[in-house]
Amino acid sequence: MSGHDHQSRIEELLGQMTVDEKLGQLQQLAWAWGTGPGGADTEQAEAAARKGLLGSVLNIVGAETSNALQRIAVEESRLGIPLVFGLDVIHGYHTTFPIPLAQAAAFDPAVTEKDAEVSAREARSNGTHWTFSPMMDVTREPRWGRIAESIGEDPYLTAGYAVAKVRGYQGADLSAPDRIAACAKHFVAYGGAEGGRDYNTVDVSEQRLRNLYLPPFRAAVDAGAATVMAAFNTISGVPAHANPHTLTDILKEEWGFDGVVVSDWTGVQELIPHGNAANEAEAARRSLTAGVDMEMVSTTFVDHGRDLLASGALSQERLDDAVARVLRLKLRLGLFESPYVEESAALTTPTPEARAAAREVAGRCMVLLKNDNNVLPLDAQALRSLAVVGPFADSGDLLGTWTLPGAPAAVPVLAGLRAALPDTDIRHAVGVPSDGFDTGGIPEAVAAAEAADAVVLVVGEPPAISGEAAVRSELGLPGAQEELIDAVAAAGKPCVVVLVGGRPLTIGGWADKVSAIVMAWHPGIEAGPAVTDVLTGAVVPGGKLPVTFPRTVGQLPLYYNHERTGRPSDPAAPDVKYVSKYLDLADGPEFAFGHGLSYTTFSLGDPVVSRERIGAEELGAGATVEVSVVVRNSGDREGDEVVQLYVQDPAASIAQPVRRLRGFRRIRLAAGEERQVRFTLGADDVGFWTNDPAGVFTVEPGEIHIHTGNSSQTRARRTLLIT
Numbered sequence: 001m002s003g004h005d006h007q008s009r010i011e012e013l014l015g016q017m018t019v020d021e022k023l024g025q026l027q028q029l030a031w032a033w034g035t036g037p038g039g040a041d042t043e044q045a046e047a048a049a050r051k052g053l054l055g056s057v058l059n060i061v062g063a064e065t066s067n068a069l070q071r072i073a074v075e076e077s078r079l080g081i082p083l084v085f086g087l088d089v090i091h092g093y094h095t096t097f098p099i100p101l102a103q104a105a106a107f108d109p110a111v112t113e114k115d116a117e118v119s120a121r122e123a124r125s126n127g128t129h130w131t132f133s134p135m136m137d138v139t140r141e142p143r144w145g146r147i148a149e150s151i152g153e154d155p156y157l158t159a160g161y162a163v164a165k166v167r168g169y170q171g172a173d174l175s176a177p178d179r180i181a182a183c184a185k186h187f188v189a190y191g192g193a194e195g196g197r198d199y200n201t202v203d204v205s206e207q208r209l210r211n212l213y214l215p216p217f218r219a220a221v222d223a224g225a226a227t228v229m230a231a232f233n234t235i236s237g238v239p240a241h242a243n244p245h246t247l248t249d250i251l252k253e254e255w256g257f258d259g260v261v262v263s264d265w266t267g268v269q270e271l272i273p274h275g276n277a278a279n280e281a282e283a284a285r286r287s288l289t290a291g292v293d294m295e296m297v298s299t300t301f302v303d304h305g306r307d308l309l310a311s312g313a314l315s316q317e318r319l320d321d322a323v324a325r326v327l328r329l330k331l332r333l334g335l336f337e338s339p340y341v342e343e344s345a346a347l348t349t350p351t352p353e354a355r356a357a358a359r360e361v362a363g364r365c366m367v368l369l370k371n372d373n374n375v376l377p378l379d380a381q382a383l384r385s386l387a388v389v390g391p392f393a394d395s396g397d398l399l400g401t402w403t404l405p406g407a408p409a410a411v412p413v414l415a416g417l418r419a420a421l422p423d424t425d426i427r428h429a430v431g432v433p434s435d436g437f438d439t440g441g442i443p444e445a446v447a448a449a450e451a452a453d454a455v456v457l458v459v460g461e462p463p464a465i466s467g468e469a470a471v472r473s474e475l476g477l478p479g480a481q482e483e484l485i486d487a488v489a490a491a492g493k494p495c496v497v498v499l500v501g502g503r504p505l506t507i508g509g510w511a512d513k514v515s516a517i518v519m520a521w522h523p524g525i526e527a528g529p530a531v532t533d534v535l536t537g538a539v540v541p542g543g544k545l546p547v548t549f550p551r552t553v554g555q556l557p558l559y560y561n562h563e564r565t566g567r568p569s570d571p572a573a574p575d576v577k578y579v580s581k582y583l584d585l586a587d588g589p590e591f592a593f594g595h596g597l598s599y600t601t602f603s604l605g606d607p608v609v610s611r612e613r614i615g616a617e618e619l620g621a622g623a624t625v626e627v628s629v630v631v632r633n634s635g636d637r638e639g640d641e642v643v644q645l646y647v648q649d650p651a652a653s654i655a656q657p658v659r660r661l662r663g664f665r666r667i668r669l670a671a672g673e674e675r676q677v678r679f680t681l682g683a684d685d686v687g688f689w690t691n692d693p694a695g696v697f698t699v700e701p702g703e704i705h706i707h708t709g710n711s712s713q714t715r716a717r718r719t720l721l722i723t
Helices: 003-016 019-025 040-050 063-076 100-105 110-125 145-149 155-170 206-213 215-222 244-254 280-290 300-311 316-332 352-365 413-420 442-450 481-489 527-536 616-620
Strands: 027-030 056-058 084-087 183-187 227-230 260-262 367-371 385-389 425-429 454-460 495-500 516-519 602-604 625-633 639-648 660-669 674-681 702-709 717-722
Touching: 003 316, 019 027, 019 300, 019 316, 027 040, 040 063, 084 316, 100 110, 100 145, 100 155, 100 352, 110 155, 110 352, 155 206, 155 215, 155 660, 183 215, 183 244, 206 215, 215 227, 244 260, 244 280, 260 316, 280 300, 280 316, 300 316, 352 527, 385 413, 385 442, 385 481, 413 425, 413 454, 413 527, 425 442, 442 481, 454 481, 481 495, 495 527, 516 527, 602 639, 625 639, 625 660, 625 702, 639 674, 660 674
Parallel strands: 027 056, 056 084, 183 227, 227 260, 385 425, 385 454, 454 495, 495 516
Antiparallel strands: 367 516, 602 625, 625 674, 639 660, 639 702, 702 717
């Protein structure tokens, strides 16, 4: 059905619907997970569907259950408008891929597109039409548990992943039986929560809103994202659920978004504790008139919409616009023609192909933080014995935050190593629990290390302490894990730490005591085989950090793309006092954004620009500058390198970041192979948004410094003059 046909159908339905039926389309209710119709827990949703007073349900799972509820809506309601079913499919349905932050570390948006394709196929076959993903919240706050669900601290990297995940979920045709609607969330600036405390205040200037937080959402909308979710936070004092500047002025009018804006869970009702609304009627008015189209779980729209309409506080035009957006989503999904799924075709377990994809993606996401004396990869031929210790060595709890009930557990690292090293004597000891202080098992772990040729120590964060409402005030390893590392490292054997977790951790207290560190994140269903692939060299690590690893929590916020200060610190002059630094801590991070090692080495030449000067008006008219850099694999084995391009504007009317990522390319080179990598810079890359609330983008005359390298700390540079 074409867009014109959709509009005709929408107008026809609007003409037939009562006010109550219209308000019903704006209501999303929660289902009681794995329950079927007919129970007390689902009575509200069933009754509303039967009366045609419900637009959507979330958390309903399974083809049989979703079909049963859909039949009530389609076959028993007056107009037979189908429901749209939503679910938090974040990094997998049955097949759990690495967490989004891990996927970001691949510096390869193709990995997130693969996750989305597999997830969409599994979800749609089970009756899910709509996922509340991708999360596009740029964040500089590792204490915030939802950093695990993000792409990290950079808007350019996040935007690239936004486009890929929307494309993977939605494909070219939302009505296809293997596609689902994407939802770009949370709109907007949720990742800026003060202190990292979830749902907290965000006080943000217009220029930072537009330069840091909005670009990934614009990319997602331009890629065709069907829906957008409002954020829990305030934005400069105005809750996002009642913010007409972001929801209407920018999203719907400036960007032309014609999809659905859905609230977050009870987000409309929460305008009352926010201090923005005195009661539920006012909360409904503020949210609806600001631009929210569908209310999740709370019921202020349906409870008060009729009175608001009668009093003139809500216009008929705004109500019809919201309803039209919901109907348009259902038409695009093909639900009027095909409201049910084929129950016999439902995918109920990961396929071998899906598992293979999850394993490949997990391997691409891992970051080699250090590798003293080339301890890695492990030499399978020479390794007679290996100690595999730590609370996560034999654990299947490596899926990460936001996994669905019934998802298979991860394959443990111990199982992966035993399968790959059948001739090696592998000894296992837990040592300490993942989040407790019982050190009684440390002697056994030390004994295993002393008896082995090498040690693999699998430590980190349990998934339960990352994700939503999982905020930490400290970022060290939980419990007695650091004590375990100290004791095992003291055995004097080559010691490899596999670090699992959902955020950057402060590891400076023990990093120098071990030989190698692999950041494995929460790697998903194929955790063990993927970690083993990296440890044995079957996969050469090529990931890079999408977030800064601080030395201590006291440095936070700490991020690579910080704005310039009038008194910058200089590591070469540590005794200078009156500069921006700590008295008791070395300047800079433990590991920088973009950092990541390999089992081979790479040499990168200086950047070359196609022209050394260009006019601002030329750039505004679409002209570009090509930047090229030669990369050579100078080692003795094949490997991946991520070539990164950063720009810096050293003198601007609004102080600019010390550098901004504006290009990245992951390439694979054979030993001795050389390749030229090219990037294109345009106005978007060298200009910036001002503080004008109307949205003003400017490209100013002056120098632009162009840096290329393999981390954010690269020094190679060329200068482009904008006239």
